[in-house]
Amino acid sequence: MNISKVITPVLAVLVFLGLWEALVWVNDWPNYKMASPSDLGPAFTRYWELFLVYGWQTLWRTVAGLLLAIVVGTALGMIMGFSRTMRDGLYPLLVGFNAIPKATVVPIIALMFVGAHDFNTILIAFMISFFPIAVSVSIGLSTLEPEYRDILRSLGASQMTIFWKIALPKTLPEFFGALKVAVTLAFIGTNLMEIVSPHGRGLGALFDSGKTNSDYPLMFAVLIALAVLGILLYYVVVVLEKIFAGWAERQPG
């Protein structure tokens, strides 16, 4: 592990915060126009318990939605990857579903399952994030070179063996690429539900209460907290990718 690998991103964040602070200071913007980083510290210390509790709620529901998206997305991807007919049938449906802005689905879901707040939040996180996973898995499987299949089939391997030995590992790089996209999407889904639902929970609800109380530094602090969670989850995916699909990374030079 190279020390500059840690120092460079930390420096980048500090520079960013410095520029932000300078921008607010030079323009002499009031809080309600744009909070500055120096306002965020007090907001965090004042509400740190709420940040922990709500942050955890947002995190676990996002991860739950993401896991559901992985299971369903992979299953759909497998169905579409192995069967042409299913691909032709399912693709337009999926594309259509994905094209619907999820913000419009939120009130429908909220009405459909009134009170089931955890369930609703997970459902939206899932609905917004499974599509890239399904597409990448199906593309990974359907673009498998026929020679790979032939080599194993000529040895008498079953479809299941071909899937485990070749199709699955070969699809992993595409899968992780999609998962990185899905992580951020799932956060959007979770927060949509948290902000819109009355008496919601999670960071989205904290944001909403900041809005209601005109506590602008709190709103900005929630955004930063969301960004931190997003970065955290993203790098978890990066680590998993390194472990399971590190072979796909070519050494530069």
Next chain:
Amino acid sequence: MMGQPHGYGPAWGPMTALIEIRDVSHRFETDSGPLHVLDHLNISIEEGGFTAVVGPSGCGKSTLTRLVSGLMKPDEGEVWLHGERVRGPRSTVGMAFQNPVLLEWRSILNNVVLPLEIVPNKLTRAQKEERARFLLDLVGLSGFEDKRPSELSGGMRQRASLCRALVHKPEVLILDEPFGALDAFTREDLWQTMHKVKQEEPFTGLLITHDLRESIFLADQVVVMSGRPAHTQYLMDVPATGPRALDDLYTPEAAERLNILRHQIQIAQGRTADDDRKEAAE
């Protein structure tokens, strides 16, 4: 029975050959109607023999490999392997293609071991790896066992692919233009490796190739397939005294053989030497 120019009909009766392709015809359904690929094709390969199949592009050579390996069934005719009719894939076959299709996430050693993970056997993991190491050493890849395929050159990858095709001691080795994408010198290196491998690890070989020199250098029998729909147009036996060292390829005898084969390919393409000259003059 269809009369064939070389007088080589199917040998009905007791089986002597290890691979017997009897009167095989095959069609593919395509968007523009049925495509007749093989037409009463007959090829017979003795145990331990090495047959090269040459012919114009698209004459169904790859279809032939899929029929012998049991990946496909012919519309008409029969394919026999060691006295048994081929009805599906069987693990007594090893295959190598022009694309070495090594698994990028496995080391070279684990790529070679792969067939032993699929074909039923009683070998321990250590024995499997020992077998793979032996073959890698045989083709000159010792020291590269732990490398990833992406770290190897094209020729080395093809060598590893060859080891994978042989690791489960198949009776039949099917090679579908395995050296086609390599540069000329690497290809000649691999030809010599093939001779060495055949001595140490006996197999019955079926080689599909576009390279006439390759066919007479490696095989003891060269089959020229006609244009589509393909039948066996011409058969050449290459004696054991034939070209077996690279220098032998530049003797008058080898030139004579290549000339005959080249002429047969022209016939298969439906061309004559005069056509070529006319075209060149235009």
